[in-house]
Amino acid sequence: xxxxxxxxxxxxxxxxxxxxxxxxxxxxxxxxxxxxxxxxxxxxxxxxxxxxxxxxxxxxxxxxxxxxxxxxxxxxxxxxxxxxxxxxxxxxxxxxxxxxxxxxxxxxxxxxxxxxxxxxxxxxxxxxxxxxxxxxxxxxxxxxxxxxxxxxxxxxxxxxxxxxxxxxxxxxxxxxxxxxxxxxxxxxxxxxxxxxxxxxxxxxxxxxxxxxxxxxxxxxxxxxxxxxxxxxxxxxxxxxxxxxxxxxxxxxxxxxxxxxxxxxxxxxxxxxxxxxxxxxxxxxxxxxxxxxxxxxxxxxxxxxxxxxxxxxxxxxxxxxxxxxxxxxxxxxxxxxxxxxxxxxxxxxxxxxxxxxxxxxxxxxxxxxxxxxxxxxxxxxxxxxxxxxxxxxxxxxxxxxxxxxxxxxxxxxxxxxxxxxxxxxxxxxxxxxxxxxxxxxxxxxxxxxxxxxxxxxxxxxxxxxxxxxxxxxxxxxxxxxxxxxxxxxxxxxxxxxxxxxxxxxxxxxxxxxxxxxxxxxxxxxxxxxxxxxxxxxxxxxxxxxxxxxxxxxxxxxxxxxxxxxxxxxxxxxxxxxxxxxxxxxx
Numbered sequence: 022x023x024x025x026x027x028x029x030x031x032x033x034x035x036x037x038x039x040x041x042x043x044x045x046x047x048x049x050x051x052x053x054x055x056x057x058x059x060x061x062x063x064x065x066x067x068x069x070x071x072x073x074x075x076x077x078x079x080x081x082x083x084x085x086x087x088x089x090x091x092x093x094x095x096x097x098x099x100x101x102x103x104x105x106x107x108x109x110x111x112x113x114x115x116x117x118x119x120x121x122x123x124x125x126x127x128x129x130x131x132x133x134x135x136x137x138x139x140x141x142x143x144x145x146x147x148x149x150x151x152x153x154x155x156x157x158x159x160x161x162x163x164x165x166x167x168x169x170x171x172x173x174x175x176x177x178x179x180x181x182x183x184x185x186x187x188x189x190x191x192x193x194x195x196x197x198x199x200x201x202x203x204x205x206x207x208x209x210x211x212x213x214x215x216x217x218x219x220x221x222x223x224x225x226x227x228x229x230x231x232x233x234x235x236x237x238x239x240x241x242x243x244x245x246x247x248x249x250x251x252x253x254x255x256x257x258x259x260x261x262x263x264x265x266x267x268x269x270x271x272x273x274x275x276x277x278x279x280x281x282x283x284x285x286x287x288x289x290x291x292x293x294x295x296x297x298x299x300x301x302x303x304x305x306x307x308x309x310x311x312x313x314x315x316x317x318x319x320x321x322x323x324x325x326x327x328x329x330x331x332x333x334x335x336x337x338x339x340x341x342x343x344x345x346x347x348x349x350x351x352x353x354x355x356x357x358x359x360x361x362x363x364x365x366x367x368x369x370x371x372x373x374x375x376x377x378x379x380x381x382x383x384x385x386x387x388x389x390x391x392x393x394x395x396x397x398x399x400x401x402x403x404x405x406x407x408x409x410x411x412x413x414x415x416x417x418x419x420x421x422x423x424x425x426x427x428x429x430x431x432x433x434x435x436x437x438x439x440x441x442x443x444x445x446x447x448x449x450x451x452x453x454x455x456x457x458x459x460x461x462x463x464x465x466x467x468x469x470x471x472x473x474x475x476x477x478x479x480x481x482x483x484x485x486x487x488x489x490x491x492x493x494x495x496x497x498x499x500x501x502x503x504x505x506x507x508x509x510x511x512x513x514x515x516x517x518x519x520x521x522x523x524x525x526x527x528x529x530x531x532x533x534x535x536x537x538x539x540x541x542x543x544x545x546x547x548x549x550x551x552x553x554x555x556x557x558x559x560x561x562x563x564x565x566x567x568x569x570x571x572x573x574x575x576x577x578x579x580x581x582x583x584x585x586x587x588x589x590x591x592x593x594x595x596x597x598x599x600x601x602x603x604x605x606x
Contacts, residue, residue: 022537023231026053026085026127029061032141032148034217035075035133039148041126048127052538053084055110056513056552057128058099062108063559065130072103072209073191073216075134081222082128084515085536087118087310088230089238091246092520094118094308097512101563102208103216104193104375104431105450108560109208110471114308114316115200117180117224118515124226131217140183140221142173145228153220160186161368162198165221173223178309183221184211185370187418191215192429194375194452198367202306202316202338206372207473208451238535245532248523250312258315258519259305263341264294266455271349273487273582275458278349279404280381280444281575284457288354292344296356303336308517315519321360337364345455346377351384352404365411369418378452379417379428379435380410386441396424396439443574448472449565457576459483459583460591461497467570468498468598469505470556475518477505487582494590498597502605506549513552550605557602567599 027045032038044057051057058080070076079100086093096117102109121129124145131141138153159165162185169181180199187195188211195211196204205211214220232238249255257265270276271289278286290296294317303320307313318336325331337360347353347362366373380402386392387402394400398416400409413425420426427434432452436445446453448466454474456462461479469476479501486492492500507526508518514532516524524532526542533540540548557567577588 022049022085025125025228026083026122028126029128029130030126030143030148032129032131033133034131034135034139034141034219037135037150044127049538051548051552052510052513053087053127054082054095054097054513054515055099055509056548058082058097059108059110059552059555059559061128061130062099062101063555063562065132066101066559068562070101072101072106072109073212075132075217077101077213077216079131079210079213079217080128081117081121082515083118083121083126084513085538086514086516086532088122089232089536090242090310090516090532091249092311092313092523093514093516094311095512095515095517096121097515098197098205098210100210100213102450103191103212104209105472107449107563107565108470108556109210109213110556111197111205111207111210112512112515113197113199113203113205114311114517115180115203116178116309117182117199119309120178120180120224120226122226122230123178123228124224125228129222129224131219131222134216135218138218138220140169140223141219142223144225153218156220157189158186162370163201163368166198166201169221169223173225178227179223179225181221181223184214184219185368187370188212188215189220190418190420190429192371192418192420193431194372196370196372198370202318203308207374208471209372211370232535233537234535241531241535245523245528246312249520252523254522255313255519259313261294261298262315262317262339264297264317264339264344266341267293267344267349268295270456270458273458274580275456275582276349277345277446277453277455277457279352280350280378280385281446281453281457281579282385284579284581286349289349291354291356292348292359294341297339301356301360306338311517313519319360321357321364335364337367339363342455343373346374350377350381350455351410353407353410354405358405358407361407362410362414365414369414371414371418374454375431375452376414376417378432378446380413382432382435382441382445383413383428385444386435386439389441391439391441392424396422398422446573446575448573449570453573454480456480456483457579457581459486459581460494460586460594461486461501463572463576463586463591464497464594464598465501467572467595468501468567470553470560476508477501483582494594495597498594498601502598502601506546506553506605509549509552510545553602554606568596570595
């Protein structure tokens with residue numbers, strides 16, 4: 022293990038103090054990333070802490086593979102979520118992981134809260150607290166990044182994590198933008214930043230990451246690199262990105278449409294990866310140390326109204342989740358409309374998936390007469406109404422009346438206050454991802470530690486099952502449990518989940534051996550289960566009970582590729598998952 026991943030930088034915003042602690046044993050036991058971050062969250066965040074209070078903590082953690090191996094480019098953030106009031110975890114690519122490692126740290130822990138707006142600049146061993154009053158209120162997080170780049174400069178690798186107005190206004194699903202086109206998107210980290218009056222965190226570093234056996238390291242690096250660039254799966258991410266999922270999901274009736282009233286979208290082709298690549302693709306961008314370049318940027322060219330032949334060109338990052346949430350989910354039928362909405366959530370700094378599911382609930386509630394123009398302030402929320410949605414997003418972020426303030430708190434808050442719980446597509450408080458593929462997907466959303474499609478990838482299991490034999494509820498639960506356990510290892514290293522087929526247990530053991538860790542496959546499996554247990558310990562400590570969670574009723578009404586889901590069977594699978602989790606404690 023290298024000599025600086027063991028170091029944790031602690032930043033106390035209340036006292037404007039910082040210090041470094043050597044936590045070698047913690048990194049030796051948990052590797053890094055989510056293993057370390059979730060353990061620190063248990064230590065540092067008091068029971069029943071207010072997610073928007075100074076006692077909540079933010080932990081950014083990296084892993085032993087960051088900066089050394091291909092596609093190991095993610096940073097993990099852990100915190101108590103203001104959206105779910107429970108365990109919060111979000112991942113972001115870009116340069117943040119490399120910057121943190123080369124600054125000399127394995128993790129950064131942010132405590133307390135400033136009484137005035139501040140940003141923190143970490144340049145290696147130098148930690149500076151800067152006044153951010155002039156940046157507070159700037160609408161566009163991209164502008165904030167541009168200003169901070171000019172002010173701070175910085176040698177080596179640098180990352181700028183910052184919030185928009187949504188974070189400042191404590192919208193419970195506000196995001197944190199990093200490197201312009203990457204985000205800590207899910208579960209409201211931006212609101213936690215805002216509650217601490219933390220406008221931005223800048224980290225830069227230029228230290229060299231040592232390896233003890235450079236010859237073996239280079240050989241293994243080349244092996245992983247070559248496998249990555251020759252992989253047909255990784256080629257998909259390079260060519261079209263995850264936007265390539267739109268057409269296949271639509272074809273099998275698995276694309277959530279109009280708040281899941283339907284599972285296929287008449288205009289799916291207009292928001293597909295193929296249409297975007299053909300008509301709008303401006304360029305591809307890669308995270309640091311990744312040869313794949315899965316980030317696709319659309320070039321949206323709009324004429325100025327008063328000047329002929331003058332155009333504004335905006336580069337907009339898109340992927341499947343954004344196109345689903347701000348496309349099919351709210352019935353937006355044209356490419357440019359979806360891109361404008363994606364750009365809007367980018368500027369304000371809110372999670373696109375959560376915003377899409379909130380807008381979808383609002384539209385159906387308006388359609389059913391549950392809410393009216395008194396609540397919407399005159400907006401006619403109808404499927405595909407792009408201009409009305411653009412205004413609604415602003416109203417949510419600015420919390421302009423009681424209705425939009427409630428909308429800023431999420432789907433559960435809306436359903437609790439106004440009704441319509443049966444069509445609120447919420448799982449443990451988090452909004453539904455873009456896959457209505459079958460039982461695996463929905464069991465993942467309910468049982469996953471962060472209620473994300475990426476927890477145990479049930480959508481992928483569904484698609485595999487469609488091609489093979491049908492699985493029993495118990496078999497589904499067992500497969501999802503083992504997949505989520507293994508993903509704790511990948512997100513402790515920290516590698517991108519897109520590379521999960523490349524970073525097999527055998528390859529992971531090889532990388533760790535070269536870096537002087539002594540794990541075998543069996544030990545890694547046990548560690549993954551231990552980390553998953555730690556996450557659920559935090560949730561249970563905060564009052565979460567998996568067996569009290571409910572599936573949205575709508576999912577049983579709209580057919581999947583397997584037909585209509587069986588409610589009793591899904592709940593039995595949840596019980597089975599929880600039983601397996603307890604047995605492996």
